[in-house]
Structure formats: C-alpha cells, structure tokens
Amino acid sequence: MxxxxxxxxxxxxxxxxxxxxxxxxxxxxxxxxxxxxxxxxxxxxxxxxxxxxxxxxxxxxxxxxRPEQLSTFLVCILRNFKTKAAGPDALPGQNRGSSSDVMFDCPNCRSFLGEAVTIACGHTYCKRCLQRRLLSKCKLCPEAVRGEEKTNVLLSGLLDKWFPDELKKCKTLCKVDELCRRKRFQEAVSLATNAIQSDSEMTVAVRLSRAEAYMALKQYCQALEDTEFCTGSSCSAEALFRKAMVLYEMGHVDESLHVFLHCLAVDEDFPCAKRQVEKILCDLLSPDDENVKVGLRETTQNTSPHLRSKTLVANSQVPLQSPVQRQHQVRAGSAPNNLDNDEKRWESLERPGLSRAHSLRMHSSSCGLTKGLKQVAKAKTSRSVPDNLLDPNDMECSLCMRLFYEPVTTPCGHTFCKNCLERCLDHTPQCPLCKESLKEYLACRKYMVTTVLDTLIKQYLSQEHAERTKAHLEETRELSDLTKNVPIFVCTMAYPTVPCPLHVFEPRYRLMIRRCMDTGTQQFGMCINDPQKGFADYGCMLIIRSIHFLPDGRSVVDTVGGKRFRVLSRGMKDGYSTADIEHLEDNRVEDNDDLEKLQELHDEVYEQACVWFQNLKIHFHNQILQHFGPMPEREADIQGPPTCRSRALSK
Structure with a gap:
C-alpha cells in the first residue's frame, strides 16, 4: 500500500x-x-x-x-492515563512530617538518608537511590543527576553519631543490594528475610530488594507478594516499578504496562520505568497484530485505561483488571466476597507452574495487611538531634577552623566553606583533604551550598551561626571601602575611560578579583611597578565590566578606567597589595588666557594621537580597534566631569 x-x-x-x-x-x-x-x-x-x-x-x-523514538508517544499516553485514571487514591500524597524529620529524609524515597550523597546542586540523597539509578534529575530542582558523586563524609559521620540504629538498618539494606549486584541472590534473600523478621520498621525497603532477588531466582510468586505488600504500604514509584517488572517477567505485559504507567504518574522522571514502557510500546506497535492498536486506542476511551498484550487481546472476553484496580475496588467496598470471583480476578496472575491456591494466598495476604501497612508507613520515627550529642566543633571547616559558612561539598564527598574552597582551588585543582582531582568541578564553577548542612546549622546552632554571619559581614564591609585597604593590581598604566583587558592567572589576583565581585564594588586600583616602593604613588581605578572564566580557573577580565588616585600608605592582604588612597580631582582653569592655552594643548595632543593612529601598520591598527574601539570624538568640554562610570555601565 x-x-x-x-x-x-x-x-x-x-x-x-x-x-x-x-x-x-x-x-x-x-x-x-x-x-x-x-x-x-x-x-x-x-x-x-x-x-x-x-x-x-x-x-x-x-x-x-527504536524505543527511544517513542518518548513523545509515551508522554501522550501518560497524559491520558493521568487525566482519565488517576484519582486521589491512584496518586497518593507523601506525608512529609515535621521540618526536622524532612531534613534527614531522602527527597526521592522519603527514607532515612543513611549514607548520604550530595549532588552538584547541593541537595542530598541516600546512596541507595543513586546506586539504583532511581532518579534522572533532582526532585527539588531541575539539575541532572549523574550518580557518580561519593558519600558526604561529614554528613554521614554526623548521622552515624546521632542515629546509629537507623544507620545500621541502612547498611543492612545496602548489603542486600550489594549481594544482588554480585548475583548472590539466595544470600540476599536470606539476609533480607532475617532483617524483616528482626525489625518491622525496615520492611518496605528490604522487601523491595528481596523482590528483586526473588525475581532473579524466577520465584515470581514470592516476588509479587513482596511488591504487593510494598505498593499497599506506600505506593512509591520504586514499589510500583518493581511490581511492574515482576508482572512483565511473568508474561503479563498488559498489567505490567498499567503499573509502569502508574509508576510514571507518581514520578514522571523515573528513568527505568520510562525505558521499560518505551520498550513495551515498541513491541506492542508491531504491524503483525492489528489487535494491539485496538487495545491501545481504548486507552483514550476507558475511564480506567487498559493496554492489552497481544495474547490477551486475542483470547480474553472479559477486560482484565490490574492489581492496582483490584486494590481500588477493595477500598471502595465493591470487591465481590465469593471465592469464585476472587479466583477469576487472579487468573491473570497465574503462570504455568504456579498454583491458583498460591495466588489466592498472595491476594488475601496483601489485602489483609494493606490497612496496617499504611499506618506503619505514616508512623515514621521522629528524628531530632540529641542535645548531648550536638557539638559545634563537629561542624567546623577544616581549612579556616571556624563554623561552616555557606558549606559546599565536593564530588569526592568533603565539605568546606565556599570561600575557603575557592581559595584552595586558586592554587591547585585538588581536594584539600584527599587530593582527588577537582578539575571538572573547577571548570563548572558550581559551588552550591549543601542544603542539609546549611539548614542543620541554622536550626540547631542558630546563635553560633548568627555570630559567624556577623563576622563574615564585617569582613565583607571592610573589603568594600574604596579608600581604605583598596586592592591594587600591580601591572601596567591605566587611564580613565580607557578599556583595559586583563588575563588573571596568579592565585592572589584570582582571590582579589573574586572579592571585588563578592563585595559589589567591582573595582580595584591599577598601578605600575616601582622597584623601591613596590608600586607607584599614582594610579587609576579599574571598573570590572565582565569576567570570562576559563576551565582551569584562569579568567579574562574586561575592565575600563575610572578615577585617578594618589597612594597615601601601602599594605598587604592575603598575598596581594593594598593601599589607602585619595581620589584626584583636576583644578578648574578660570582665567581666559590659561583656558585658551589649555584648549590649544588639548587640540594639539588630540591631533598628534590621530596622526599616530592613522600611521600605524594595519595589523596594529586592527588590534587597537578590536581592544579599545574607535578613536573617541574631540571633547566638547575639556574641563567637564569624568563620564567613565556611565560609559562602563552602559556597555
């Protein structure tokens, strides 16, 4: 055709x-x-x-x-699914608890942070979520998650000190996951079972890991029972995904697709579920079976979308209900009480080799425990830092030996004050503690504050934080004075209104430029070198217009000349020169004869500059035009006030 x-x-x-x-x-x-x-x-x-x-x-x-070519199609199906199927029960809200509880919760799985990992945006997740690739971007901001960051050493140590029992549970869960990664599934099942029997509070997370091990061992009944238990308790995206995977491995493509969509309705960025749905849709759209398209079209018509597998579309007379739909019926009280109807409802979960009686036991068990599980899920352990274990010394920067101010965590997991880390990276692109290379981190220049630690300090050490903030503001105010301790760049001659591009590579001047930007002055002094005094007695202020940072920490700074000044006294701060200065103002010429001579001198100098510029070789001529722009017009008022600042800000 x-x-x-x-x-x-x-x-x-x-x-x-x-x-x-x-x-x-x-x-x-x-x-x-x-x-x-x-x-x-x-x-x-x-x-x-x-x-x-x-x-x-x-x-x-x-x-x-290819499956990845169906991403737009998946968005369309998911939009229909959310609109026509998702109700209050289908998309449950998360009980976030008090602010102190939330502080130590993983934003993705809502469980205890345990072995905490801080990602590039400054938000912190549990190690398990990142290792299992359960999120593709941060839940609190649009930042993509790489999953290569290491454990936050400081925060994990604090959690171990404050909540040792909860951290012990997290480590047990990590051992189960590690056994699964090493394909030692029977050992994983045994360890998970012992953990469930000894501690009911860690049931859901451990059951999800055990379900993965059961599925690998092809013990689908047990795997499905665990996932039904977890979805009845929390209905989290991970629980729904694990349940959908079990159904898919059992051959129930239609039910698995429904649960996969439910998973994406809860978390539309769940990466594993997206890939799996795209793969299923790619198979279902095969031209070999036109019945598939009929089943897919029904998604737009049914109030409860139901996508049928090829086999079931051809053979079933009664629409198949998913386990999620059955749970809604139980909640609403509409589920038939007789055993025959229960058997029919669960026929689709049977597989050659699995008994109907076992399926019914699974159904009865999961339904009977749903109410109790929800109560357990809501009754989360209240977490607050024990007063006797709260020590401000635990939250001191190892570089400045003071309380963290704007704490940032490197990809290698170590935490420092933002300013302290930047100063270290001025000298070498390595972690000050473990010496791991931070070249890529330096190139990105995303020194984002670690939210958990910052909130923790402000909430539990409010007085100490107030004192630390006061000291920081005083230091900043001291650096923002444009007449006292003004930073001096000892390099070349600068002139008012004239652009002066600079290549900054020395650590001391990197720090100086950064401070000029942080304080908001965006100005520093420029003086030529003097062998006797260090730098000349007169100089010119430079106004920073823009900065282009290079990957290795160097920068190209675009400046323009401002006011002239005279040096009153000299000093030194953190390796670069400083000076107390006074700004210079020209004495106005009032006498007509003197004014006429001044005008003649001005015109003569202007003409000489024009002749010099025109006689340059074309190569130098073009370079000057590129760096400084065209020759300025002749001044209308040679004694007028300087306009360099307005020119700088207008560019």
Missing part, C-alpha cells in the same frame, strides 16, 4: 497533520519512514493518541522504530 493510500485510509482527525511532501513518488522509503515518524510525533504531542498509534504502526512497515 502506498503512503498516499495509507493517508486516505487514516482517521479523518489526522488529515490536518498529513505532511504534503510525503505523497511524492521521488521520496525514498527511508524518507517515508522519517516523515511518518515526524507525523506520529506531531500527533502525539497534540494529544491525538488514536491517530498517533496508527502512524507509529505505519512507520514500523517502512523501517524499525
């Missing part, structure tokens, strides 16, 4: 989206394939699900469709 014939047979609603170029005989099959995919994605982006299904299926006849 030609592409034009397919367009004529397509649903009427899609005719407006048809790509006119596609009916040309000169278009190759590869071009047909790309055009159809573009059309299908356009339809999916506009929420035309039925038409998108048709065209994605048509694309399969012209070439392969």
């Amino acid at each position: 030609s592409l034009q014939q397919r367009a004529e047979d397509a649903p009427e609603e899609s005719s407006g989206f048809f790509i006119g170029a596609a009916d040309s005989d000169s278009v190759s099959e590869e071009d047909h394939h790309q055009l159809i995919l573009q059309k299908a994605n356009a339809l999916a982006s506009q929420n035309c699900l039925k038409e998108a299904i048709y065209w994605f299926s048509a694309a399969r006849r012209y070439g392969s469709v």
